[in-house]
Every structure is written in structure tokens, then in C-alpha cells.
Amino acid sequence: MKKAILLVGLFLSTFISNQLFAQEAEGDAIVGLWETGTGKARVNIIKSGNFYYGRIVWLREPNNEEGKPKVDKNNPEESKRTVPLMGLRMLAGFEFKGKNLWEDGTIYDPESGSTYSCTITMTDKNTMNIRGYIGISAFGRTDVWKRLELKKK
16 A cells, blocks of 8 residues: 555656656746847847846847937936837746747837836747736737747857
8 A cells, every 4th residue: 555655646746747858848938039020130038046037149231320229218217218229128027828829028229218017928830929008908009029040050
């Protein structure tokens, strides 16, 4: 009897571990380099702890009219208006909820200086819908991002 209980316990712990690892791997599907729908920027998404974040790593037009690197000039906080757009964190705090869905995060739009609640839904391994909204998701806008392959040097 003890042997049967031990085997059942071992089976259950192995099953639960496998499920947790599978969910973690599925959640990491958004990690990587993505191009925004407009093609103006590329964002690298990483995982830190249980959350996902994205930083701008490339801009089609990285410099302003004076030839200097673009800054976050529309930020509502005056002290942040000199922060370069390159390297700016625009996605923050996303949690994987299962079934190709990440929620509870925010997206920052440097063109307007606004931060929105946001959800991410992957439609396939190389495409995701980024939906920014105020209040409820019905009052928002969706942008389609495409995965880019990192080039080896």
C-alpha cells in the first residue's frame, strides 16, 4: 500500500512539474524581437521573473530634425522628456494567462505620451495582436506586430 501511495505521489508531482514547465515555455512564446505594425520601431521583449517587458531597440528614424537622437518629448512627466527613445521600455508588467494571452500589462505610446492598459494575443508563432485601451478593452486599438529573426554575427 505504501508503495502504491508513493508511486501515485511521484506520478502527480511529475505531472504537475511538466504542466508548469509547459505553461512557462508557452508563456515565453512572446520573448524576442518584434516589429510594430507601422514598421517605425522594433521592440525586444524579455521575461523578468513572471512578467514580460519590451524595450525599443530600433527606430526607422532614430534622429530628430537636428540630427540628434530622438527623445521622449511627449512624456507627461517633464523630467523624462530628455530620455532617449532608443532603449525606452514601452511594454511593462505582462503576465501569461494561458491560451496565447498575456494581460495586466501596459503599453506606452511615445508619440502621444500616453500609457494604456494592454493585452497581447498571439495568433501564430510570428504574429501578435497588441491591444491598448482605456478602461475596458472595447474602447481601444489593436496593432499587429510581426516577429523578426535575430541575425547572427
